[in-house]
Amino acid sequence: MNYLLCTLFEIKWLPDIWAVILVSVIGFGVVISLLILTVLFLVLAERKLLGFFTQRKGPNRVGLWGVLQTTADAIKLLCKENIELLSSDKFIFTIAPIMAFASVILLWCLIPYNSEFHLINSSVGVLLYFAIASLPMIFHFLAGYSSNNKYSLIGSYRSLGLTCSYSIVLMLSVMSVILVSGTMDLDKIVLFQSKTWMIFSNVLGFLIFFIATLAKLNRCPFDLSEAESEIVCGYHTEYSGMRFAMFFLGEYAELFVMSMLVVILFFGGYLPPFGMYLANAFMGNCEFCSYLIYFEQTIWLFIKTLIIVFVIIWIRATLPRLTQVSTLNMFWKYIIPISIFNLIMIIMMRALW
Amino acid sequence: MDKMVLNLGPQHPSTHGVLRLLLELDGEIITSVEPEVGYLHRSLEKMAESKSYIQYLPMVDRVDYLSGFFYSYAFCNAYETLNHIQVPEYANYIRVMFMELNRLASHLLWLGTYLLDLGAISPMFYTFREREDIVTYFEKVTGQRLMYNYFVFGGVRHCDIYLDEALRIVDNIYNKIDEYEDIITENPVFLSRTKDVGIISKQKALDWGLTGPNLRASGILQDYRSIMPIYDDLEFDIILSSEGDCYSRYIVRIYEMRESVYIIKQCIEYLQNINLSNVPLNNFYHKQKQHEGEIYSFVEAPRGLTMCYLKSVGEDTPYRVKWRTGSYYSTQILKDILKGVYLSDVMSIYGSLDVVLPEVDR
Numbered sequence: 183m184n185y186l187l188c189t190l191f192e193i194k195w196l197p198d199i200w201a202v203i204l205v206s207v208i209g210f211g212v213v214i215s216l217l218i219l220t221v222l223f224l225v226l227a228e229r230k231l232l233g234f235f236t237q238r239k240g241p242n243r244v245g246l247w248g249v250l251q252t253t254a255d256a257i258k259l260l261c262k263e264n265i266e267l268l269s270s271d272k273f274i275f276t277i278a279p280i281m282a283f284a285s286v287i288l289l290w291c292l293i294p295y296n297s298e299f300h301l302i303n304s305s306v307g308v309l310l311y312f313a314i315a316s317l318p319m320i321f322h323f324l325a326g327y328s329s330n331n332k333y334s335l336i337g338s339y340r341s342l343g344l345t346c347s348y349s350i351v352l353m354l355s356v357m358s359v360i361l362v363s364g365t366m367d368l369d370k371i372v373l374f375q376s377k378t379w380m381i382f383s384n385v386l387g388f389l390i391f392f393i394a395t396l397a398k399l400n401r402c403p404f405d406l407s408e409a410e411s412e413i414v415c416g417y418h419t420e421y422s423g424m425r426f427a428m429f430f431l432g433e434y435a436e437l438f439v440m441s442m443l444v445v446i447l448f449f450g451g452y453l454p455p456f457g458m459y460l461a462n463a464f465m466g467n468c469e470f471c472s473y474l475i476y477f478e479q480t481i482w483l484f485i486k487t488l489i490i491v492f493v494i495i496w497i498r499a500t501l502p503r504l505t506q507v508s509t510l511n512m513f514w515k516y517i518i519p520i521s522i523f524n525l526i527m528i529i530m531m532r533a534l535w
Numbered sequence: 536m537d538k539m540v541l542n543l544g545p546q547h548p549s550t551h552g553v554l555r556l557l558l559e560l561d562g563e564i565i566t567s568v569e570p571e572v573g574y575l576h577r578s579l580e581k582m583a584e585s586k587s588y589i590q591y592l593p594m595v596d597r598v599d600y601l602s603g604f605f606y607s608y609a610f611c612n613a614y615e616t617l618n619h620i621q622v623p624e625y626a627n628y629i630r631v632m633f634m635e636l637n638r639l640a641s642h643l644l645w646l647g648t649y650l651l652d653l654g655a656i657s658p659m660f661y662t663f664r665e666r667e668d669i670v671t672y673f674e675k676v677t678g679q680r681l682m683y684n685y686f687v688f689g690g691v692r693h694c695d696i697y698l699d700e701a702l703r704i705v706d707n708i709y710n711k712i713d714e715y716e717d718i719i720t721e722n723p724v725f726l727s728r729t730k731d732v733g734i735i736s737k738q739k740a741l742d743w744g745l746t747g748p749n750l751r752a753s754g755i756l757q758d759y760r761s762i763m764p765i766y767d768d769l770e771f772d773i774i775l776s777s778e779g780d781c782y783s784r785y786i787v788r789i790y791e792m793r794e795s796v797y798i799i800k801q802c803i804e805y806l807q808n809i810n811l812s813n814v815p816l817n818n819f820y821h822k823q824k825q826h827e828g829e830i831y832s833f834v835e836a837p838r839g840l841t842m843c844y845l846k847s848v849g850e851d852t853p854y855r856v857k858w859r860t861g862s863y864y865s866t867q868i869l870k871d872i873l874k875g876v877y878l879s880d881v882m883s884i885y886g887s888l889d890v891v892l893p894e895v896d897r
Contacts, residue, residue, distance in 0.1 A: 232656065232657075235657055236656070236657050236659075236660035236661070237660060237661070237664060238660060332539060332541050332542075333541075336541075336563070336878065402654060403654070403724050405654065406879065409654060409879070410548050411548055411549035411651065411652045411653070411654060411882050412549070412878060412879055412881070412882050413878075414547070414548060498656070499656065499657045500655070500657065500718065501654075501655060501722070501724045502650060502653035502654045502655035502722065502724045502725050502728055503653060503654025503655075503724070503728075503879075504724055504727065504728075505727070505728065505877060505879035505880065506563060506877065506879055507563075507877055507879075508727050
């Protein structure tokens with residue numbers, strides 16, 4: 183990004199302010215298209231994987247190997263009527279899915295995809311990430327609250343209760359990462375792991391963070407705010423058409439971006455797992471390689487992320503759903519004390535070294 | 536604080552049909568429950584009074600579409616006892632074999648949907664895979680997947696029953712039950728959802744008239760198969776569990792499936808030793824005049840004791856038919872055991888009772 187910006191500044195082809203805007207728009211476009219493609223792939227991948235886990239074939243009718251299934255579904259949802267109740271709060275009802283999806287897009291902009299392409303590069307990237315990551319939940323709550331349906335309401339307050347527990351855990355375990363790496367900049371956290379990945383120095387932190395991530399993503403076994411066998415669909419019971427698709431696709435986009443964060447915090451982000459880039463290994467240090475490396479970094483990030491996503495889908499295929507009470511019990515009685523303990527251990531380790 | 540009245544059903548993903556539960560919620564805690572049934576009433580009892588016996592026979596399978604053979608048997612048995620028809624021994628064995636296969640299919644479907652209610656998606660596909668084997672076998676023999684009309688007054692319709700295939704199916708299922716147990720029985724999330732949830736004490740179970748696996752899970756030794764004459768020559772254990780919670784209801788059903796496999800194997804062994812190709816097929820219906828009298832026949836169905844009351848006044852049609860089904864009583868008890876539990880436990884308790892709504896409403 184900076185490279186492109188500097189080039190534009192140098193050649194004086196555009197006024198500086200327009201160059202900045204142009205570069206931002208290009209970057210944003212890249213992120214958006216990446217997001218859409220990933221989400222379309224992810225929905226298909228989940229359905230395929232769940233199919234394989236349960237000895238089915240999964241979608242295989244639309245396109246080769248069913249690749250166009252999600253696109254067809256999205257187009258169908260786009261064409262469907264947006265039904266809304268007369269008694270719902272129209273404004274919030276309409277704006278909640280849009281805002282929930284928009285805040286997920288923002289999260290995608292915070293991620294360092296490789297050492298060069300980092301749309302919003304902030305020195306407090308982690309904090310910014312979690313500040314924005316808490317937004318979708320608020321809009322989920324508003325969606326459930328405004329749709330004036332009892333099932334939605336129950337889903338909403340379940341999701342609120344869950345938020346109170348997992349956010350603390352998320353922040354506590356991220357704090358341990360920050361303490362180990364000594365920075366809040368996502369880029370620097372990645373670079374800190376160039377020797378060893380964070381997971382080796384902070385295993386407990388990773389486990390806690392992963393569990394809290396599942397809760398944050400509303401994934402099994404913590405999918406109680408949209409438990410279809412109890413409260414139909416939770417907060418998005420009343421939604422249809424594209425508004426429902428916003429929640430649905432937003433959920434998958436969030437799933438992927440949270441997994442990317444897990445990779446960035448614990449598995450070395452875009453760094454290659456062998457300590458050496460394949461491009462360098464095969465082609466030596468040529469000038470072309472330095473461009474190729476950017477692509478390789480992104481590919482490494484995506485491969486690691488897909489492994490995390492696979493584990494999350496695997497968990498969904500295996501476990502039943504926890505109840506609200508047992509989830510709160512688990513978080514407040516066990517996981518929060520463990521994460522505080524972990525934090526203290528990390529602080530002591532830091533003090534001793 | 537105001538209480539919220541939540542109308543769970545009649546259309547709801549996990550009521551397994553059209554049950555309506557009027558729940559009064561205080562937060563997530565349920566303060567009162569009012570189960571309402573009758574959305575699937577097909578007047579199967581009244582219809583019997585205008586149809587001849589042979590016309591009514593295909594309908595009894597529809598009392599409960601998941602275990603049709605049991606209702607077929609109960610009705611046939613009532614008619615046979617009333618009219619003093621002797622059923623040949625081989626037919627009794629075939630009947631037992633098919634009923635136990637049906638019990639397997641019914642329990643498999645229960646297992647899958649129960650886990651689906653609890654939020655686990657995979658077990659449903661596994662159990663449906665095995666159930667599909669049984670149902671395909673039924674289709675091969677009787678021509679129907681769910682509504683068989685295979686038992687007739689005085690025996691069974693025909694004897695081409697492909698014993699080798701049945702043996703292969705039950706052997707396969709016996710192994711698969713271990714696989715289900717591997718992923719379910721020790722699963723900590725499953726345990727947290729079912730252990731000490733929805734406890735039905737002995738007294739409560741008897742008071743509300745529970746029967747079948749639900750009663751045996753509460754620690755009461757009552758299995759009507761042990762006093763049914765057609766089970767006399769077969770060896771099997773009655774599965775008992777003492778806790779009375781959802782978990783013990785699960786355990787009872789899992790072990791009952793194993794017992795069913797055991798019973799089926801004994802039947803197959805007997806049937807393989809006789810030549811089924813030239814046994815006499817009975818069809819007494821057209822040969823004789825209907826006797827007068829009344830009779831109450833019973834059978835141990837997957838969802839509890841099923842009884843068929845049949846009164847005849849010597850006409851071609853029954854004077855009165857009355858069904859007693861297990862699910863009806865399992866639905867009643869919800870009123871008692873759902874009080875004071877959390878909303879998320881409603882489905883784990885209701886699912887564990889194995890209620891099938893068509894059977895409740897008839």
